[in-house]
Amino acid sequence: MEKSKKSLSYAESGVDIKVEEATISALTAAMTFKRMGLGAPLGDIGHYAGLIDFGEYVLALATDGVGSKVLIANEMKRWNTVGIDCIAMNVNDLLAMAIEPIAFVDYLAVQSHNQEFSRQIGEGLAKGAEFSRMSIVGGETATLPEIVNGFDLAGTCLGMAKKGTTIAGENVKVGDKLIGIASSGVHSNGYTLVRRIVAESGYSYADPLPDDPSVTIGDALLEPTRIYMEILDLAKAVDVHGLAHITGSGLLKLRRLTELGFLFDDPIKPQPVFDFLMREGNVSLLEMYRTFNMGMGFVVVVDEADVDETVRITGGKVVGEIVEKEMGIRVGGMEVK
Secondary structure (H helix, E strand, C coil), X not given: CCCCCCCCCHHHHCCCHHHHHHHHHHHHCCCCCCCCCCCCEECCCCCCCEEEEECCEEEEEEEEECXXXXXXXXXXXXXXXXXXHHHHHHHHHHHCCCCEEEEEEEEEEECCCCHHHHHHHHHHHHHHHHHHCCEEXXXXXXXXXXXXXXXXXXEEEEEEEECXXXXXCCXXXXXXXXXXXXXXXXXXXXXXXXXXXXXXXXXCCCCEECCEEXXXXXXXXXXXXXXXXXXXXXXXXXXXEEEEECCCCHHHHHHHCCCCEEEECCCCCCCHHHHXXXXXXXXXXXXXXXXXXXXXXXXXXXXXXXXXXXXXXXXXXXEEEEECHHHCEEECCEECC
16 A cells, blocks of 8 residues: 655744744844934834835835755756846845835856856846836845855845724724635745645656646746736825735734634635645645645735725735634634634
8 A cells, every 4th residue: 555645834844924923022122222303213123014204204224035946947057037036036026015116236146157047147137127117226246155165046026005004903803805816826825835735746846847838947937926016006096005915924924914704715726836735745635725825926905995906906816805803814714723
């Protein structure tokens, strides 16, 4: 009789979200000094972006990287998409507060230099910046052969909005509708688990994806993160109550908006790559929804009266509604916690 396949998880693969949260709390506990006057921080550390008082405007800063997705890029020797990922992971965090991105700086750390590799990284960064309608105004390249094995790519994004226009979820109420916007795939989160699954599956990145043979497994996993610039148009057209960029920790990211409950009774169907990962890693449905975006990269919360316009502008669909706190975050009958 065939031995049952071990069920893999993000924590078991080396990334424990709860431990990361404790680390962040320890890191930020000593960050008590605050500038006063122009440039003073607005709000607490921990939302999608850090806000800064700039007169009649709010400046916003977000920083993020591509993570271990870069290891798949190295395996495939294709690096022209990870720059888009780097831009997207930062820009989407600004868009989750309805803040327009205006400038970006990147940080590229390498083990050694390769001009073709650098050209492809630059190509992706340029595309991401163009999609985001912002300028790359500088950056830093570090050669760290004793620290970096391969490369690491990260960046910081500057955004700007008029005071009173940012959205942080304070207006979310029971009965509001949830509009889900499709992701482009796995985006740039959970790749420690992704790589573990592929390594133990018997497949290679060059093999066709069993659930969609028109692409290879590597192609599906390198699909760049979607950039949701339509959110800026939406925020000008309707009264948006809340926005969420679904990244690491999956639907648990919604806790940044409100303590109220979220009921997803008609979720977006995940792309075939998620079916592959779930099956080959014997990953539970609960673990999938608290690790990956599962086909939904952005969630918009609006009043029922604004649903049609929101769907028209974003191309999304109604996936659920805000419910009482006691319900938690639910996909059908399953609570994500």
